[in-house]
Amino acid sequence: MSPQLRSYLELVSANDNFSYDFQSQSTYYTFHLPHDDLPHGYMHPLVVSKMPWTPSFLVDHQTRTVTLRALANDDMSRACNSALQDLIDVIIEKNTFEVLAGRHSEMYRVPGAVCPVSIERFAAPLFGTIGRGAHLTAYTHTPDGMKIWVPRRSANLKTYPGMLDSTVAGGVRADENPFSTIVHEADEEASLSEVVVRRDVKATGVLTYMHSTDHSFFAEKDLVIPDMLYVYDLELATNMVPIPKDDEVKEFYLMDIEEVEKALRSGEFKVNSAVVMIDFFIRHGIVTEENEQDYEEICMRMHRRLPFPMSKTR
Amino acid sequence: MSPQLRSYLELVSANDNFSYDFQSQSTYYTFHLPHDDLPHGYMHPLVVSKMPWTPSFLVDHQTRTVTLRALANDDMSRACNSALQDLIDVIIEKNTFEVLAGRHSEMYRVPGAVCPVSIERFAAPLFGTIGRGAHLTAYTHTPDGMKIWVPRRSANLKTYPGMLDSTVAGGVRADENPFSTIVHEADEEASLSEVVVRRDVKATGVLTYMHSTDHSFFAEKDLVIPDMLYVYDLELATNMVPIPKDDEVKEFYLMDIEEVEKALRSGEFKVNSAVVMIDFFIRHGIVTEENEQDYEEICMRMHRRLPFPMSKTR
Numbered sequence A, B: 001m002s003p004q005l006r007s008y009l010e011l012v013s014a015n016d017n018f019s020y021d022f023q024s025q026s027t028y029y030t031f032h033l034p035h036d037d038l039p040h041g042y043m044h045p046l047v048v049s050k051m052p053w054t055p056s057f058l059v060d061h062q063t064r065t066v067t068l069r070a071l072a073n074d075d076m077s078r079a080c081n082s083a084l085q086d087l088i089d090v091i092i093e094k095n096t097f098e099v100l101a102g103r104h105s106e107m108y109r110v111p112g113a114v115c116p117v118s119i120e121r122f123a124a125p126l127f128g129t130i131g132r133g134a135h136l137t138a139y140t141h142t143p144d145g146m147k148i149w150v151p152r153r154s155a156n157l158k159t160y161p162g163m164l165d166s167t168v169a170g171g172v173r174a175d176e177n178p179f180s181t182i183v184h185e186a187d188e189e190a191s192l193s194e195v196v197v198r199r200d201v202k203a204t205g206v207l208t209y210m211h212s213t214d215h216s217f218f219a220e221k222d223l224v225i226p227d228m229l230y231v232y233d234l235e236l237a238t239n240m241v242p243i244p245k246d247d248e249v250k251e252f253y254l255m256d257i258e259e260v261e262k263a264l265r266s267g268e269f270k271v272n273s274a275v276v277m278i279d280f281f282i283r284h285g286i287v288t289e290e291n292e293q294d295y296e297e298i299c300m301r302m303h304r305r306l307p308f309p310m311s312k313t314r
Helices: A008-015 A045-050 A076-094 A121-127 A178-190 A194-200 A257-265 A271-283 A295-301 B008-015 B045-050 B076-094 B121-127 B178-190 B194-200 B257-265 B271-283 B295-301
Strands: A029-032 A041-043 A057-060 A065-068 A107-109 A118-120 A131-142 A145-153 A168-171 A202-212 A224-235 A249-256 B029-032 B041-043 B057-060 B065-068 B107-109 B118-120 B131-142 B145-153 B168-171 B202-212 B224-235 B249-256
Touching: A008 A257, A008 A271, A008 A295, A041 A045, A041 A121, A041 A224, A065 A076, A076 A118, A076 A121, A107 A121, A107 A131, A118 A121, A121 A224, A131 A178, A131 A271, A145 A178, A145 A257, A168 A178, A178 A194, A178 A224, A178 A249, A194 A224, A202 A271, A202 B271, A202 B295, A224 A271, A249 A257, A257 A271, A271 A295, A271 B202, A295 B202, B008 B257, B008 B271, B008 B295, B041 B045, B041 B121, B041 B224, B065 B076, B076 B118, B076 B121, B107 B121, B107 B131, B118 B121, B121 B131, B121 B224, B131 B178, B131 B271, B145 B178, B145 B257, B168 B178, B178 B194, B178 B224, B178 B249, B194 B224, B202 B271, B224 B271, B249 B257, B257 B271, B271 B295
Parallel strands: A029 A065, A131 A224, B029 B065, B131 B224
Antiparallel strands: A029 A041, A057 A065, A107 A118, A131 A145, A131 A168, A145 A249, A202 A224, B029 B041, B057 B065, B107 B118, B131 B145, B131 B168, B145 B249, B202 B224
């Protein structure tokens, strides 16, 4: 951990670190689904060349495209899902890419696909398809001002071990929506009752960014992770205390704003959870135009326009 | 007013209606300040050709740039301001452009300029420089749920007469910051006391968009208006009632969420105030991933990355 303090814009930029430059972007291959002219991901050229492609995929080095093929009379969803799964099975068997860590993972939906298509969570960064996460910030009003419940991640997690995080967070599985993710993760990670969560949690927006894996990532570099984070607030009564349940959280701290700010600036938060906290600070009038010189830039950068479709109704 | 109901994404797109396509954008000239390699605005070719340029400006049709010139030993701010003002004086005298309506207007700061530069509000769309506005949404909790204070604009206003608006809104003058704009506009437009406003108003973010004037605009078409709207919330006690003071507001209505939604969808709101209201709905968990199919797209589109610098500390 560097002793140098980071600005909020530096924290946001470290998360949204994929180039905005068209030239740099065009070194990537675009990933396409059948009968769909919009791309669904960016693939690094090294991934394309190393991938154990099956005949279900057409790789065109001229147009720098990878297209999943399906016959017009196929059940499109089934054809796509099984082509992707067959390929991922080979990757895992051959241990082609470190990012899969040699094992299967939960199924994620590819947003904006014309028919439902799912892909294993750990494999999504190889294709550069949009991932979806849900983050909840729980806070409470005390006589000493607002305080926030901040967990420390377990030391044995593969990603960001021991770092600070959003109160509750999880990836959105293909079979659920962001709010149901919050409901079950709040129980699993923080022992927060479903009744309280369903009654008091407030949806507050979506943050979007494009992350590019770098030296701090445990596996391949320069993979593209476009992400949508659904953010939620939960005001808890002062006598309600989140308690770790599964093995993802080591412990919860009740921090005041100054402590959270200090931890953010010292780089103690997981990269995307830092951005969720900065968004919370902005929505709650803690970070303002008057006290933050990069206020406008931060607001824009937390809502990056992703170059892939995402509508539910294409 | 069309009887057809608009979706929230349609309302957001009507406001952020400048093309995202690089080719369309490149028909515009970029506007430059001296000793600054980043552009500060997009100028329509017809505006460039019709403008009564003075020798302080260099128009280059090859690079499609307009550059304000200043000698290295000039007082930069003063040189820029007087060159712009001399030009605007000529425009008003000759009545070259309808958008100025033949009269002077308040001074606006050009954001992100390396030295402070100001331009008259009505002239900014000719140069396509970023404008700044501040919008406040006042609401109250009643036994029947949340209600919002919605004003109707006076019928004699030049822009959007008779339409619904944010509770309080105004452009940010060069000599003030967004919060001070809210403080004095809340008094002038709604008779809300400075003490209450300073105590209870909460800053909640910045919305960014690029508007291109179209047939509904009273003056030139295809002018580019990149805008930053600083948004604020104010929860009022049920016995506090905003009352029109200056001649900009005809009357205030206390609307429930359903009434506001209906007015939005019928196109009764001023174009950018509709977006402020949709942002309010998203931050307050009224519009969510579960009830709005374009949720993600709306969140991104309300925070467009503007292609011009905006930092206070360049």
